[in-house]
Amino acid sequence: MQFYRYRKTWTLEEDLVLKELADLYKGKNWVKIAHDVSIRINKTRTGKQCRERWTNKLKSDAESNDWTNEDIRKLFEIQGKIGNKWSEILPFFPRRSKNSIKNFFYSTIRRNIRRFNAGKTEDEKIKGEVKEFIKIPEIREILICEKSCEKSLLREKKLSDDGFWSMKMINDRLLDCPNNENIEDFGLLEIDENKSYEDENSPPLIDQSILWE
Known part of the structure; x- marks a missing residue:
């Protein structure tokens, strides 16, 4: 044939x-x-x-599709302590692959950023380098919201002055470093489904224009 x-x-x-x-x-x-x-x-x-x-x-x-709220909380708690070291995170989730854990982590962040940014002005949106602004407690709480969280809650929520200025300081610092090749502007994650991300710190490919348009 x-x-x-x-x-x-x-x-x-x-x-x-x-x-x-x-x-x-x-x-x-x-x-x-x-x-x-x-x-x-x-x-x-x-x-x-x-x-x-x-x-x-x-x-x-x-x-x-079968991540429980407890699994999600555990994932972000561990990531908050050791960072994006997926090989070290993997043993905590024996039924899952390293790639699926990483994909779920980024898809959760992507979903919550899109919900939060919807209808907001440019100055009100969350944007910049994920690995930096996820360290800001107020922003981190937004990024790790469970899927069951009402969309309207994130749309209506706004950053406090402290949260806004913390994010702005990070972005201004990065803009002052034009040769910084590690900037991870966070937009719509386009994960290559046929690629295995071996680099512990390498982010998926990103098209920020789709998220912030």
Whole structure:
């Protein structure tokens, strides 16, 4: 049988086929899984592509749906103590992958920043370098809000003068360092679902224009 040349993106139908077969083979024998997937979707997929799609996207999505409020509090408590050392955080969550923990952490922050910034003026928005302003207690409380938190509560909330000036001082300091290549302007996180983030401190790719437009 001749297959069409594969595309890098996966369709919903292809994801469903992959999930079905990955569950059938219990996430093992990716050569066999890729062979069966290729037949079903009439498109060549390699074992590596199937494994990475499953590990970094489908499995991570499933894991992100069963985080309890206790898990979330524990994650942010540990991160607050040791920083973004995902390999050291991993043992506290044995059922999860390092990538899924990191993705969940950033997606939670992204969601809460978008909710908080909605309808606010530029001066009222949270923006800047995440690893710095997450240390500000008032802002940290906003960023770690649980998903069940009412959107209206974050939209209506505003930073105190102390919180605003703490964030402004951080951003002004960073602007005074034009050669600083480690600035992490926080916008919409676009996580490469086929990439494993081995660098403990490397943030996902970010497009800040989408978040703050």
